[in-house]
Amino acid sequence: MGSTAREPEPRGERRFHQLSSLQLESVRRRTFASWPSASVDPDALARDGFFYMGEKDHVRCVFCGCHIGAWTPNDHVRTDHARYSPECSFVAGSLTGNIPRTPRTHDDDAGRLYAFLDDYHDSRLAHGRPRTRGRYQSDAVPLPSAEQPALSEFARKDTRRRTFSGWPKGAGAGADPLAEAGFIYTGVGDWVQCFQCSGGIHTWRHGDDPWADHAHFYPYCPFVREHLEQRGGESGVGEDLAPSPPPASSVPSRPEELSPEETELLLHHPIAQRLLSKGFDHRLVKEALKQKVETSGLMCSSLNEALEIIFDYEDSINESLSEKST
Structure with missing residues (x-):
């Protein structure tokens, strides 16, 4: 396949509230934290609309769904993209919602716009809340355990487990533990969402504990709280799943109103x-x-x-x- 292992990169922000955030190049780039191939630059892939699927060296275009893998050192990202998906709106230069990464010193109006949209999304993600059925569910304020689930049709583990039929074989977390921890598979990369709070997590690595990550990123999810209360009465339960404040963020908070x-x-x-x-x-x-x-x-x-x-x-x-x- 012409690829060699790469050193793993920092994963950065692993939360997501909606799949459409892959419109941002910066979000796509974060999915390459465990990118295994040295044959092609993940920066070039993210720039051309691709995100990492979490299996081998397979990537997918956000805008056309094109799926490419088995990269070699002689491959060129845009050339291969155009070859396999000539009708892709992004490749064709048509209007899309793509938000490219731009230098913060960019002084033209489009550059300032893209930098603002990038920063605005990061702030919303770090300090905001997933939207569930037209209302807000906060990951920073305790909620009653009787709160209506965001996706009530997946309240049972067996229904959640069935969503993982296409789960990437190389993903860092297993389908059963994820379903047990309240997650359903979105069908995109290794992105999963909680049926209760709608909070999403992606870019799993081997050794990750779905319950611990769920409690870390969405500590006041009623499903997580109920699990913690049940585990609290069991012997041998450590502090790894103890509820904690949402992870500290270096992204400054800002008003949602523009x-x-x-x-x-x-x-x-x-x-x-x-x-x-x-x-x-x-x-x-x-x-x-x-x-x-x-x-x-x-x-x-x-x-x-x-x-x-x-x-x-x-x-x-x-x-x-x-x-x-x-």
């Missing part, structure tokens, strides 16, 4: 530029995209999604005006 300057910056995104070129009102585009970013922490993934958001936002304004006039 400032006027940040909102104006959204108009420099290529999707926003296309909407403006089609004649959409400047303020309508700006406010609709502001609402999208504040709600999800991310920009639109495509022009079609942006159009839906614009029309929905416009409809909500018209409905509000109609209610006030009656």
Whole structure:
């Protein structure tokens, strides 16, 4: 296969709240912490839309789903990407929600926008909460054990276990322990989410304890709390699963509401530029995209999604005006 082992990299932030965060190059890059091949640069792979699947040297494109592996030293990432998936929107240069990593000293408007979106996502992830069925579930505030599960259809271990049919063979944690600890498999890489709190974890390494990581990243998940209470009465239970505060973060906290300057910056995104070129009102585009970013922490993934958001936002304004006039 033409590859040799690499030294493992720091995993960084392993939490996720939604799969769409793979739109960010920085998030894709974190999935390569256990990348085993020296044949191709993981920076180049993440830059070209790929994330690591957690098995051998297999990667997948976020934008087209193209799956490539068995890399050799003579391979070129973009050339192979275009060969195997010539219709990929990212390869073709079409509009996508990709957020490239940019130098923090970037002085053009697009560079400042991408740096802001990257920082905004990191802050939301470090200090925010997964959204579950239209409401917030906090990983920083105790919740009652009777809280409705985010994914109640997976409350039983056997239903969770069935989601792992395609679990990567080389993943660092086993399907049974993950299902036992409340996780379901998302079908993407080695990304799993808790049925109760919706909190997600990825980039597992051999030796990781799913219960310990679940308790570490989402210590107030009711499912984790119930497990800890049950284990507390058993002999031989150590402190490895004791509830602890969410992991300390070097990412500064910031308001979720965008400032006027940040909102104006959204108009420099290529999707926003296309909407403006089609004649959409400047303020309508700006406010609709502001609402999208504040709600999800991310920009639109495509022009079609942006159009839906614009029309929905416009409809909500018209409905509000109609209610006030009656």
